[in-house]
Amino acid sequence: MNKATIAAHLALAAWVAGTSTNVSAQAVAPVQGGVYTCVDAKGRKLTSDRPIVECIDREQKILNPSGTVRAKVGPSLTAKELADIEAKEKREAEERNRTAEEKRRDRALLTRYPSKAVHDQERADALAQITVVIKAASNRLEELGKQRRSIDEEMEFYKKDPTKAPAYVRRQLEENTQSQAVQRRFIGEQEAEVKRVNERFDDELGRLKQLWAAAAAVPK
The missing domain is CATH 1.10.287 (Helix Hairpins)
Incomplete structure (x- = not known):
């Protein structure tokens, strides 16, 4: 999951949290420079500069200004689910870095000896x-x-x-x-x-x- 996807999920999670406390969906900040688009349960294609209420239960795409897909999100994840995903990705990144460093040391060791x-x-x-x-x-x-x-x-x-x-x-x-x-x-x-x-x-x-x-x- 890239940063754009995570940011979008955070926005969706914020909307979910907002609705549970009667906060308007308009209070949810949009993803910078992105356009949400989806097809709702009635088959309508909707677009917005922020998470679309009618598509909270289905996939939403975030488009770049050029029209290309920046990320896909949904159905909405909870804040805990997002935190778990980020923690998992952090562990995986640390493991990749550790493996890369180990390979670098091995190459240096073989070159020296x-x-x-x-x-x-x-x-x-x-x-x-x-x-x-x-x-x-x-x-x-x-x-x-x-x-x-x-x-x-x-x-x-x-x-x-x-x-x-x-x-x-x-x-x-x-x-x-x-x-x-x-x-x-x-x-x-x-x-x-x-x-x-x-x-x-x-x-x-x-x-x-x-x-x-x-x-x-x-x-x-």
């Missing part, structure tokens, strides 16, 4: 970049560990009362503890990223296998 080898290589490249970052953070953590052992050796002299240790030593100890915590947290985040990357590529691969199989089945 024409084969499993290409997909495997991109996965390996993505993981390699994260591995480099983790390695650098691990090296830094190892350096901090060496520094900590040196600091602990100094603190050994103040084992009984650490508060007597020089301020610079206590400051080094605190900074080292914080730095190690930062590096460990960062490494944990990168390891989680490895998991996310693998999950993404696994999901893509599952879909790609279907797309590759479908493409291979198409006659050349």
Whole structure:
């Protein structure tokens, strides 16, 4: 049902509602730029710039100024029926858009990954970049560990009362503890990223296998 048809049905529904409250049919606004026409129960051909009372129980056509049919309506639908139709059409439009978007993504996926080898290589490249970052953070953590052992050796002299240790030593100890915590947290985040990357590529691969199989089945 197009917008013109829906607008016409709304006008008819408004007329029905109007008659139930003794509102004149003349109060119903006409469809912009359209002419209603119908054949009533007596066989008369009627025309009007708004829903025709005598044809409320039968089909009415809405004509453009050129005489072509813009829409067909009737018998009159209730406001609820119209709302249900519009809701159904909205759901169908959303489903069409979703399907179109899915097809677009599939085409983009096939263009980017024409084969499993290409997909495997991109996965390996993505993981390699994260591995480099983790390695650098691990090296830094190892350096901090060496520094900590040196600091602990100094603190050994103040084992009984650490508060007597020089301020610079206590400051080094605190900074080292914080730095190690930062590096460990960062490494944990990168390891989680490895998991996310693998999950993404696994999901893509599952879909790609279907797309590759479908493409291979198409006659050349």
